[in-house]
Amino acid sequence: MSNSKQAFAGTSDSGGGGGNQKKRRNLFLVLFATLLLVAAVIGAVAGVNSRQKASSSDDHPSHAIIKSACRSTLYPELCFSAVTSEPGFSERVTSQRDVIEVSLNITTRAVEQNFFTVEKLIAKRKGLTEREKTALHDCLETIDETLDELRAALADLKLYPNKKTLRQHADDLKTLISSAITNQVTCLDGFSHDGADKKVRGALEAGQVHVERMCSNALAMIKNMTDTDVANYEMSAVGKQSRRLLAAAAAEEGGVRWPEWMPAADRRLLQATEVKADVVVAADGSGDFKTIAAAVEAAPQKSSKRYVIKIKAGVYRENVEVPKKKTNIMFLGDGRTNTIITGSRNVVDGSTTFHSATVAVVGERFLARDLTFENTAGHAKHQAVALRVGGDLSAFYNCDILAYQDTLYVHNNRQFFINCLIAGTVDFIFGNSAAVFQDCDIHARRPGSGQKNMVTAQGRVDPNQNTGIVIQKCRIGATKDLESVKGSFRTFLGRPWKQYSRTVIMQTSISDVIDPVGWHEWNGDFALDTLYYGEYQNTGAGAGTSKRVNWKGFKVITSASEAQGFSAANFVSGSTWLGSTGFPFSLGL
Helix, strand or coil: CHHHHHHHHHHHHCCCHHHHHHHHHHHHHHHHHHHHHHHHHHHHHHHHHHHHHHHCCCCCHHHHHHHHHHCCCCCHHHHHHHHHCCCCHHHHCCCHHHHHHHHHHHHHHHHHHHHHHHHHHHHHCCCCCHHHHHHHHHHHHHHHHHHHHHHHHHHHHHHCCCCCCHHHHHHHHHHHHHHHHHHHHHHHHCCCCCCCCHHHHHHHHHHHHHHHHHHHHHHHHHHHHHHHHHHHHHHCHHHHHHHHHHHHHHCCCCCCCCCCECCHHHHHHHHCCCCCCCEEECCCCCCCECCHHHHHHHCCCCCCCCEEEEECCEEEECCEEECCCCCCEEEECCCCCCEEEEECCCCCCCCCCHHHCCEEECCCCCEEEEEEEEECCCHHHCCCCCEEECCCCEEEEEEEEECCCCCEEECCCEEEEECCEEEECCCCEEECCEEEEECCEEEECCCCCCCCEEEEEECCCCCCCCCEEEEECCEEEECHHHHCCHHHCCEEEECCCCCCCEEEEECCEECCCECCCCECCCCCCCCCCCCEEEEECCECCCCCCCCCCCCCCEEECCCHHHHHCCCHHHHCCCCHHHHCCCCCCCCCC
C-alpha cells in the first residue's frame, strides 16, 4: 500500500502532472464504456440464446401439445420429430387434432415420394421380370389408394366432430388410416425377403415402412382422441338417450335387426324378387354387353346412385376389376349355380397374390347377389384368389366364392358376407379388413399332399387397426371331397399371418373336421402373445375348447358384453350401409 501511495504522490508532484492526469482519466472512461458495451452485447446474446432454448423446451405450448399427442403412439420420437420439423408448426398446433392434421400432411408428401420411386423403378430398372413388374404396378395401385385415403381423412378431420355422429367420425377415420397402413404392407408383400426380387423390395422398403409408421402414429392419435370424445359423449344424458333410440330403431322392421349402414333402398333391392337393371350382360349376345368387364367400364364414375348390372346365366371366363372410381355398383346374377365368373391366375404361373383375383372390388358400396366367384387354378398353383375386396362398405349375399389357397382376400376396409358359401384349403379367408360373415357355409376342401387347411389368416399389423375377421352364426365344415379323407388332412380355424392377427368365431356350428387344438402357429412363436383369437358359444363336434391352444392371445369368451363388441353393430359400426342391401343379417348376438 505505501509503495502505491508513494508512486501516486510522486506522479502528482512531477512536472506537467495536470495534463497527464486528464489523459489517464479519459482513457479510463473509454475503457469503462467499452467494458459496458461488451457486457451489454454478451447479455443480449445470452438473452437470445435463453429465449431460443425456452422456445425449444417442453415448456413451449405447442411442444407440450405435440409431446402429449405423440405419447399414445407406437413411434413417439418419429411422431415428435416429424411434426416439429414442419415449418411454422408452432403457430399451426393448438390442439391434438392439429397434431394429427400436420402429421397426415407430412405423411401424404412421403406417399407421393414413394409413388415417384416406384415409377422410376419401372421406367429405369432393366431386367425386371414380369412378376416384378406386376408387383410394382400393384404398389402403384395401393399407393394411389393410400393418397385418396389420407386426403379423405384430412377432409373428415376438418369436419370433426360436426357433420356426423362421433361414432361415425371415429370409425370412418380409423378405417381410412387402417387401410392406408395395410396398403404399405400389401406393396411389400408382393416381393420376397430372400428371393430373386429382394433387391427390388430393398429399393422400396425404407419408404414404405416410413409411411406405415407415420400412418400408425396418426391412427394411434385418432383413436386416442375419438375414444375419449365418444366416451365423454356417451357418459352424458344426451348420449345415453341417443343410444336408446338407436337400439330401438335397430330392432324394428319385422324383427330383423339391420345395421345402420344399409339404407332402406338397398334393403329392398336385395330382398326384391324383381330388380330393374341398368344394363344386362349376356354371354350369348342377348344383352347390352357380352362381358362383365365391358359393363363395368361403361358404368358411371363416382355414382351416388345404385347402378345395377344384371349378369344373365352363363360362365364368364374373365378377370374383372371394379376400380375405385366405380362406386355403388351392384352385380345381380341369375343364381349362384347359374351365373359363374371364373379365372385361373395364380402365383406359380407368375402373378402376385394381389393380382391373381378373378374379381377385384375397389369401388366403395359394392353389392353382389346370386352368383359365383371362382378361381380354378387348383391347389398345386398355390395362391390363387377368386375374390378380392377392398371397396369400403361392400356386401355379398347368396354368393359362392370358390378356390383353393387364398380363396377370399378381404383386403381392407369394411365388408359383410351373408348366406354365402366360401370354400378353399390354405388360408382361404385372409386379409386385413373389418369383415363379418353371417349365416355362411365355410367349407374346407381336400388340399394337396402334405398341406394343412387353414380357414383364416388374418393380417392385422397394428394393435390400433379396427380390423379383424368375425364369423357369426355360420357353419364350418368340409366339402365332400375332404369329408371322406378328413383323417389324412388336418384342418384348423386359422393362423396368424401378421403380428396382431384378430379372428373371432361365435355362435357358429363347427364340425369335427376342425382339429381339437383349433388353431395353428404361423412360424414358431410368432404373434402368439399379440394376436387375439376368440371363440364364443359355438356348437358342434369341433366346438369343444378343452384341448384348444394355450397361447396368451387365445381365449374362450365368456362375457356377453365382450362378445357384443364383435357384433355387426359394433365391429363395423357406422353400419347404416348394411340396411340398404336388404340382406337378412343380425345386428347383435
